[in-house]
Amino acid sequence: MKNWAWVAVVLTGLGSVAALAQDETVITASHVLERITANGDYAIRTAAADIDIARARLAEADAGLMPTLALSATGQFYRPSAADKYPDDNAEAYGKLEVVQPIYDFGQTTSARDAAGKLAEAAEQSLVSARNTVMLEGLALFYDLHASELEVRGLNESHTSAYLKWDRAKESLALGRASPVDVAEALTLAEQSRLVYYRERTRNAGYRLRLEELMGVALPEELISPPKPPKAKHAEIDRKKFLAAVMDRNPDLVALVKQGEAAGISRDGVAVMPSLDAFANTEYTTRDLRGRNDYALGARLSWPIFDGGVTAAKKTRLAGEQSRINAKIEAKKSELRRASLNAVMNLDDAYQRVISALAQHDYTSKNLLRRQQLYAQERVADLGSAMIEHTKAEAELVRATGAYRMVQARIAVLLGEQPGRGIKPDFLAAEGFTLESGGSFVPKSGTGFGQDDAEQFKRQDIVPPPAQ
Numbered sequence: 001m002k003n004w005a006w007v008a009v010v011l012t013g014l015g016s017v018a019a020l021a022q023d024e025t026v027i028t029a030s031h032v033l034e035r036i037t038a039n040g041d042y043a044i045r046t047a048a049a050d051i052d053i054a055r056a057r058l059a060e061a062d063a064g065l066m067p068t069l070a071l072s073a074t075g076q077f078y079r080p081s082a083a084d085k086y087p088d089d090n091a092e093a094y095g096k097l098e099v100v101q102p103i104y105d106f107g108q109t110t111s112a113r114d115a116a117g118k119l120a121e122a123a124e125q126s127l128v129s130a131r132n133t134v135m136l137e138g139l140a141l142f143y144d145l146h147a148s149e150l151e152v153r154g155l156n157e158s159h160t161s162a163y164l165k166w167d168r169a170k171e172s173l174a175l176g177r178a179s180p181v182d183v184a185e186a187l188t189l190a191e192q193s194r195l196v197y198y199r200e201r202t203r204n205a206g207y208r209l210r211l212e213e214l215m216g217v218a219l220p221e222e223l224i225s226p227p228k229p230p231k232a233k234h235a236e237i238d239r240k241k242f243l244a245a246v247m248d249r250n251p252d253l254v255a256l257v258k259q260g261e262a263a264g265i266s267r268d269g270v271a272v273m274p275s276l277d278a279f280a281n282t283e284y285t286t287r288d289l290r291g292r293n294d295y296a297l298g299a300r301l302s303w304p305i306f307d308g309g310v311t312a313a314k315k316t317r318l319a320g321e322q323s324r325i326n327a328k329i330e331a332k333k334s335e336l337r338r339a340s341l342n343a344v345m346n347l348d349d350a351y352q353r354v355i356s357a358l359a360q361h362d363y364t365s366k367n368l369l370r371r372q373q374l375y376a377q378e379r380v381a382d383l384g385s386a387m388i389e390h391t392k393a394e395a396e397l398v399r400a401t402g403a404y405r406m407v408q409a410r411i412a413v414l415l416g417e418q419p420g421r422g423i424k425p426d427f428l429a430a431e432g433f434t435l436e437s438g439g440s441f442v443p444k445s446g447t448g449f450g451q452d453d454a455e456q457f458k459r460q461d462i463v464p465p466p467a468q
Helices: 002-024 027-038 042-063 108-175 182-216 241-248 250-267 312-375 384-413 427-431
Strands: 067-077 091-104 277-284 296-303
Touching: 027 182, 027 250, 027 277, 042 108, 108 182, 108 250, 241 250, 241 312, 241 427, 250 312, 277 312
Parallel strands: none
Antiparallel strands: 067 091, 091 277, 277 296
């Protein structure tokens, strides 16, 4: 009894370890996005470097308003013109310490500071866009990899079935029931199915490698628990509100607007204007000079009256840059209008694809169950193509789910939100983009698969003609 109790304890412990290992293979979309955010990528690092550059420019512009302290020192040997009269006057050490505080430069420094601030804000928006792009790629890879896992399994089953048919064809040839042509045809189908299987396996390895790079962790050899399809249809989107929000919040557009504002501020700040500085200095020299100052305080006015046209050329260049950015802004607005409309339309299409995949999955599940019952009753010799069709239906359901979630994620990205916000069921309602019901009846569209009344037979009552 003691031995049996010990064995039970060991088996229980092994069961716990197996369950823990199985839980570690369950990777969700939220987990993928969290790992990508923590790990980063080259696109995010590049945008972060741009922010560092923009902040350095802002600090450089701020420095133009701060006082400066300069120290100069000179040592020299010389021969005075009256060397015969002053033979010992032949060397000098001279030093000067001066502090200068800018007082007023007619807005030139302020313009440079404001322009640098706008560029820093644009860089921050570019970082948001870069991070969302990388996270979108990781989210797409998550769904593609899960679907590919199922596809590889289905293609492996298909190849095995084709290989068995080729093996049976060889047996039939030996018994005289098949011709060499039949055997060659079966072998061709087997090798073609092997090629398709190998290609999908290679594609699967590519998905896995890239996702591991983005997440910074090694994925398990086999992924389990594929993502589940949505439980309910999304609410209808108010297109006007959604488009207005995209135009106001899209990070790419906001970054371009900030860059245009920076160019305009820089252009307005370029002018041939004076600058006024306050200064204080003290100096020391080893020479005995009557005009030497122990210290000095005062103000200095500098005015570059003519610079050969450099200022005018710089102003023209900045005006051209601003015009180019304005053209990019208009092109981006047009692009966002199309993208917003496509996103709204694609959301409905993607959900219908999920409904279609659910119907196909339901059919293949019932067909496989019926085939298994016939196989158990020994009424058929094998499961036929039922298992292969069911596996392909599972892969299509994951692809359809992924396509739907990706449209939701892109909607969030258009608004400057992280992709993970878009796949939450309350995102559109929380943002206030759903249409309010006006109380009017809206007829159902499609088959209504998966709804409560899906099994009801829908037809108009046929009234028989009156008897003659």
